[in-house]
Amino acid sequence: MRDPDHLALQAQAGDEEAYRELFDRFRPAVEGTAHKVAERWRRRDLEADLCQEGFCGLLHAVRNYDPVKGSFQTWAFRHIRWAVKSGLYRFLGLEPREARAVLKAVGILGHTIDDTRPEEIARITGLDVEKVQAILATLRTEPADEAVELVDLKDPGAGDPGLLVLLRVCHGLGADGFKFAVLLVLRDMEYGWDEVAGLLAASSPGAWTRALKAQYPSVLAVFPEAGDWPAVRNTFRTPPPALTPEALRQFFCRLRQRILRAYGASA
Template sequence: MYNQVQFVSNDELIEQYAPLVKRIAHHLQARMPSSVVLDDLLQAGMIGLLEAYRNYDPCKGASFETYAGIRIRGAIIDEVRRGDWTPRSVHRNTRRISDAIHKIEARTGADAADAEVAAELGVTLDDYYALLKDSMESRLFSYDELVASSDEGPGDYIANDDPGPERHVSRESFLRSLAGAIERLPEREKLVLALYYDEQLNLKEIGQVLGVSESRVSQIHSQAAMRLRSRLRDWQ
């Protein structure tokens, strides 16, 4: 192992990076139902931190904190995946919305508007927003799941347990597709993602920046998730 980050014990490691684990856990919990216990997320995050320390290789180009953040987030998401607490109706409606967006954009060549998606689904606009709200509150946002499952860090960083060149090429191709899909999002959706993930603002704070309600930010956020899911359907 090539660790340049050395600790006398796991306790010292945990003490120094516990705030990072807590920050990531709280950020992810904000998008989950109240039934998800924070302590479970923190425990999974701590396991991710220890795994990051065991596998970290500074020669790959990422700082330990960057790499640890990726591993912590991935460990928490994996823990949530193991407990299937999402109702089947939510899975079904998520697919319906994604399919509707795909059909509209394939037909028109333009971004699907909220009203168009509602019409395609045969529901009112308010009912469509209710479906988006259920999706937002009942599961992790697709962006988190997709990035975590890619097992990639920023730049050229590849984890030590990389399974081989073919998988690496596939992940590189996927990440390019993901980046392209995000870049092609409508400007407001792209801004919400940037404020939420890059700036770590919560929905209320984003609403204050944009001058809209927290519920409207939630709708925009969910709409972006559905649009990404639609545009990355070949990877699912």
């Protein structure tokens, strides 16, 4: 099996067979991301459309790949996720850049979608208040309470400074910060809370370690122990939180506000 980095460079040079091999190899990632995003946002009717968005993201990744940016696999996963979420925002009638700006501002303020004042968001984003109100009104109809996009967790090889700041804030909180970082990654992987509870109770990590190495290198850089699934499970054996979907969700939201306030002060 040829190396994805080499295949991407061959595809850039016009090798159609390399293109086909890359698209076949990353098809499960595209389809899986589209399925999880559609399911999490309760828009299964958009799954096929989101798949097409994901393939467009993969094409963009191939065309813009540079080996100095890290492995193509990490680069491709980032573009697939970004394209799928951008497609979702467009299908919801939002401009992706504006939606992300609003969600980021919500997180910096340490608020939830429901208790955010449009005037505060407008001040941070530079958008007019009416535009912010329209975006918040749309997001309030969707399960976006944990979807704050402060940083892209699937960072390129060089790392995202914002992500490193966020992770270091987590690291300073000890075991709770470690648990939050693990939950943050699982949620970024589009697992629902029922699935998260099941994974944390399972002895087999599934694709966890492989996904961390390929898609979340900065998480491993700050939390090397995250790559050891028994260590992850052992940490979660000591509450809080209890390993139930609702307890995990409440713990995540509670820590999220605390961490995002510290992040906003540090970023």
